[in-house]
Amino acid sequence: MAPGWNWESGEGLLGIDDPAEWDAAYERGERRLGTAAIGLAFNCPLEEVSPRLIRAMRLPDQGQRGFAFTAAGTAARLNGELTPELYEALRAVGHRGIAENAIDDTLTFVPFRKLPLWFKWRKVASKVEDKLMTWRLEVTYAIEGARNALRRRR
CATH class of the missing domain: 1.20.5 (Single alpha-helices involved in coiled-coils or other helix-helix interfaces)
Structure with a gap:
């Protein structure tokens, strides 16, 4: 286990900065992958985070899926853009429901000219x-x- 990251309690996962550690946790079936996805959005380049957010958006636990969408909104805030795959994932879910805040963040923080x-x-x-x-x-x-x-x- 990496220092400072507790997958059982979720403690420290907002500071996760290693996509490989997230991938390993995904393979192990850890429960707090959505929480860790927010940490990745804060600490890693968008191109590295994007495929992990897409996977987290498909997690069986609805709460953790919600955190994955929060991470997408966070990525839009921090980067002023998203990857084509993230735009498509948000569009597929639609503006209402679990993706509403992520889409609103995208519309707020991504310049109009960069939007699909x-x-x-x-x-x-x-x-x-x-x-x-x-x-x-x-x-x-x-x-x-x-x-x-x-x-x-x-």
Whole structure:
């Protein structure tokens, strides 16, 4: 076992910086691979991390799969881009559900010009949805304000 990494408790796994150690743990069937994937995203180059994140996104444990998607979002934040394989994995899962935060991080931290087409559409759709929600809330608040003003006059 590498110093500082405890696969049983998960302690120290956010500091993992050795993709080969992650691969060995994957082969052993360790339980906290998603947690360690976040550590890899923090500490290793994107090209080395990407295939491991893809594998972690397919783990049987839903919680650890969720951490793998968190790691993808972390990679987008830190690198300002993702690999084509990670973009495709996020797209395959879709914007709702387990990948929502990772996709939102990607749309926030990756420049528009670097995004694949689906992500560009998702960003535009997200902006339109946000604007429609804003208008709806503004109208709702205006109507509520008018009702309150009329009630005070009575």
